[in-house]
Amino acid sequence: MGFAQTVGGTRYTFPDLRILLARATPLRSGDVLAGLAAETAAERVAAQRALADLPLRHFLNEAVVPYEADEVTRLILDGHDTTAFAPIAHLTVGGFRDWLLAAEPAALAALRPGLTPEMAAGVSKIMRLQDLIAVAAQCRVTTAFRNTLGLPGRLSIRLQPNDPVDDPRGVAAAILDGLLLGAGDAVIGVNPATDNLETTLRVLELLDAVRDRYAIPTQSCVLAHVTTSLLAIERGAPVDLVFQSIGGTEAVNRSFGVSLSLLAEAHLAALSLRRGSVGSNCMYFETGQGSALSAEAHHGVDQQTVEARAYAVARAFDPLLVNTVVGFIGPEYLFDGKQITRAGLEDHFCGKLLGLPMGVDVCYTNHAEADQDDMDALLTLLGVAGVTYIMGVPGADDVMLAYQSTSFHDGLYVRAALGKRPAPEFEAWMARMGIEAASGAGVLPGGMAPALVGLG
Amino acid sequence: MTEPVAWTDLRRFTGARVALGRAGHGLPTAAHLDFQEAHARARDAVHSALDAEALEAAVAPEPLLRVASQAEDRRSYLLRPDLGRRLREADRARLPAAPGSFLVVIADGLCATGVQVQAPRLLAAALPLLRRAGLGIAPLILASQARVALGDEIGEAMGAAIVAVLIGERPGLSATDSLGLYLTLAPRRGRTDAERNCISNIRPGGLDAAAAAEKLLWLTGAARRLGATGVELKDEQPATALLAP
Numbered sequence: 173m174g175f176a177q178t179v180g181g182t183r184y185t186f187p188d189l190r191i192l193l194a195r196a197t198p199l200r201s202g203d204v205l206a207g208l209a210a211e212t213a214a215e216r217v218a219a220q221r222a223l224a225d226l227p228l229r230h231f232l233n234e235a236v237v238p239y240e241a242d243e244v245t246r247l248i249l250d251g252h253d254t255t256a257f258a259p260i261a262h263l264t265v266g267g268f269r270d271w272l273l274a275a276e277p278a279a280l281a282a283l284r285p286g287l288t289p290e291m292a293a294g295v296s297k298i299m300r301l302q303d304l305i306a307v308a309a310q311c312r313v314t315t316a317f318r319n320t321l322g323l324p325g326r327l328s329i330r331l332q333p334n335d336p337v338d339d340p341r342g343v344a345a346a347i348l349d350g351l352l353l354g355a356g357d358a359v360i361g362v363n364p365a366t367d368n369l370e371t372t373l374r375v376l377e378l379l380d381a382v383r384d385r386y387a388i389p390t391q392s393c394v395l396a397h398v399t400t401s402l403l404a405i406e407r408g409a410p411v412d413l414v415f416q417s418i419g420g421t422e423a424v425n426r427s428f429g430v431s432l433s434l435l436a437e438a439h440l441a442a443l444s445l446r447r448g449s450v451g452s453n454c455m456y457f458e459t460g461q462g463s464a465l466s467a468e469a470h471h472g473v474d475q476q477t478v479e480a481r482a483y484a485v486a487r488a489f490d491p492l493l494v495n496t497v498v499g500f501i502g503p504e505y506l507f508d509g510k511q512i513t514r515a516g517l518e519d520h521f522c523g524k525l526l527g528l529p530m531g532v533d534v535c536y537t538n539h540a541e542a543d544q545d546d547m548d549a550l551l552t553l554l555g556v557a558g559v560t561y562i563m564g565v566p567g568a569d570d571v572m573l574a575y576q577s578t579s580f581h582d583g584l585y586v587r588a589a590l591g592k593r594p595a596p597e598f599e600a601w602m603a604r605m606g607i608e609a610a611s612g613a614g615v616l617p618g619g620m621a622p623a624l625v626g627l628g
Numbered sequence: 629m630t631e632p633v634a635w636t637d638l639r640r641f642t643g644a645r646v647a648l649g650r651a652g653h654g655l656p657t658a659a660h661l662d663f664q665e666a667h668a669r670a671r672d673a674v675h676s677a678l679d680a681e682a683l684e685a686a687v688a689p690e691p692l693l694r695v696a697s698q699a700e701d702r703r704s705y706l707l708r709p710d711l712g713r714r715l716r717e718a719d720r721a722r723l724p725a726a727p728g729s730f731l732v733v734i735a736d737g738l739c740a741t742g743v744q745v746q747a748p749r750l751l752a753a754a755l756p757l758l759r760r761a762g763l764g765i766a767p768l769i770l771a772s773q774a775r776v777a778l779g780d781e782i783g784e785a786m787g788a789a790i791v792a793v794l795i796g797e798r799p800g801l802s803a804t805d806s807l808g809l810y811l812t813l814a815p816r817r818g819r820t821d822a823e824r825n826c827i828s829n830i831r832p833g834g835l836d837a838a839a840a841a842e843k844l845l846w847l848t849g850a851a852r853r854l855g856a857t858g859v860e861l862k863d864e865q866p867a868t869a870l871l872a873p
Contacts, residue, residue: 201707204707205707205708205709205710333644335642335644336643336803336829336833336834336835337829337834337835339641339642341641341642342641342642342643342644344641345638345639345640345641345642345644345646346642346644346646348638348646349635349638349644349646349647352635353650365828365829365835366826366827366828366843366863367826367862367863368862368863368864368865369862369863369864370864370865397859399859399862400862403862426820426822427820427821427822428821428822429822429858429859466709467820467821502706502798503706503707504706504707504708504709507707537798538667538670538671538673538674538798538799538800538801539674539706539738539798543667544663544664544667566642566644566645566646566648567644567645567646567648567655567659567663568645568663569644569645569663569666569800569801569802570800571642571643571644571800571801571802571803572829573800574797574798574799574800574803574806575798575800576667576801579645579655581648581650581653581654581655584650584653584654585653585654588653610632611635611650612650613632614634614635614636614649615632615633615634615635616632616633616634616635616637618632621633622633622637622638627638627641
């Protein structure tokens with residue numbers, strides 16, 4: 173069945189849900205690249221009007237990626253909870269937008285199992301930035317491992333101490349710098365320069381030693397491929413969180429070398445270690461618009477809808493952390509600061525609505541039309557939207573991944589500007605260690621001797 | 629009570645932007661302007677072009693054949709990665725057959741400046757090692773406006789057993805001269821990134837040419853034994869040599 177809408181005397185038709193969603197999507201380069209974008213502004217608004225009139229029930233009857241061909245579609249539809257869906261079952265997408273804008277946190281939380289990612293993506297396409305922010309701010313998602321993330325009034329930071337050659341001293345120095353500037357409550361997480369088992373094992377030992385010797389109530393992670401983490405677990409390494417990049421179709425996950433069954437195996441392996449002290453969320457996922465198209469695994473679905481489907485994969489494994497790496501992929505998917513900003517807020521909204529502890533890597537690469545001013549704007553908007561966590565990189569410059577993310581200073585800024593605080597356990601630790609006074613005085617706190625972590 | 633350790637002491641251990649100090653919660657002015665300058669330089673590096681003649685001279689006497697992707701210019705390259713993965717039809721017909729060979733494709737990627745300097749150094753270190761290991765080296769291919777997957781089409785057309793794509797990595801603030809290497813066994817169109825192994829950040833101050841060449845040799849040997857590259861091939865090369873001070 174198709175859809176039609178008349179705007180300005182012209183009748184626009186959309187043959188199926190997949191095309192309707194794509195044409196209704198605010199402009200971005202990745203959908204143009206895929207040949208999916210609306211050709212004119214009028215066609216886009218026609219699609220948005222047609223989408224607004226579509227009953228939400230329709231999403232349960234028409235899959236954007238065929239059920240038989242894709243395990244992510246099967247996960248979404250087989251896991252749909254009709255009881256949780258009941259409060260909105262009578263609504264159109266447009267009516268759902270109005271419902272969301274008036275909804276209380278408890279109603280939003282109860283709705284999660286009744287929502288499909290496509291419903292979340294669909295409604296986001298007819299929302300302005302302020303709508304995405306206002307609704308996300310009412311979504312409460314709390315997770316825990318060695319501290320508690322996502323509580324109201326809190327904003328956490330992943331300390332990202334990457335080193336170009338995984339030099340343990342470079343990693344340790346960046347960790348100390350971040351701790352001194354209040355970062356590290358979400359996780360201390362290293363992207364290894366090469367996915368090498370020996371290096372992964374050694375960085376895991378280093379991170380665990382830093383955490384242990386300074387008695388930091390946080391968790392660590394080496395963001396290696398899930399199969400490398402499984403080998404590390406077999407070797408008895410101190411694995412807190414298992415990381416994996418994921419996407420919204422079976423084919424893009426295959427391009428990442430993973431499947432739902434492999435993720436389930438990794439989740440069970442990490443749970444079996446029982447390393448969390450205040451909770452047992454032990455998975456960490458990263459996503460990003462455009463990854464499916466990049467792997468030619470998008471099935472003709474627009475990049476934002478595919479991205480939302482990745483959140484269905486994530487929520488199946490009760491993650492501690494999920495973040496979209498929104499500006500990393502490059503200008504062929506998100507051309508400039510405007511497109512990156514909208515995508516970051518869409519991803520945060522969809523993730524939160526589906527119940528994920530959603531963070532955002534507020535970032536850009538040097539071949540995108542973006543700069544620090546764009547990042548300041550997005551960071552501030554996400555802070556208002558209640559983002560669970562952001563990244564913290566020394567001086568905003570990741571010397572291994574060659575892109576710009578948020579700096580430790582950015583974390584201080586956004587917390588101060590919006591009255592946000594770190595995770596409670598970590599905040600108490602900072603106070604005990606005298607972190608604020610030490611960084612103000614330009615010294616390391618007495619309890620954080622560099623020699624304890626190999627910096628002699 | 630021992631003397632407190634100065635924050636700036638951390639700078640001894642890393643090239644990252646640590647110990648920048650604080651002006652309230654923000655960056656002090658000098659650190660802020662250092663960042664702006666680095667970003668400006670990186671933006672300019674993205675638009676740098678490869679000097680093919682100089683590169684040809686630098687790798688002599690190895691033969692070097694020039695080809696191009698279907699992306700016509702930098703803007704088209706940035707906005708249409710699909711074109712950067714496809715070889716120009718006319719160039720495809722010019723490729724020599726090199727069945728069973730080890731093929732090297734030098735690609736400009738997102739930053740030509742790194743390729744210009746690092747590729748000849750890496751090849752000078754790696755080709756003798758690969759030849760000693762009994763590998764036949766195909767004529768070198770220099771590809772412009774190229775993405776990693778262009779190596780699959782070139783390798784398939786030449787009948788290569790394995791392809792190493794040496795490609796300019798996207799410039800960062802601290803490094804605008806970084807080379808990446810992607811190794812793919814049995815290259816053919818449609819290979820995914822999960823079927824490749826990557827050695828990244830090849831440059832002075834990152835992974836130097838000699839260490840990168842050793843790693844390439846190790847990965848190539850392991851790929852041939854295993855019959856695969858990618859996630860199945862775990863890089864278990866002893867890492868100690870790479871981390872010596």
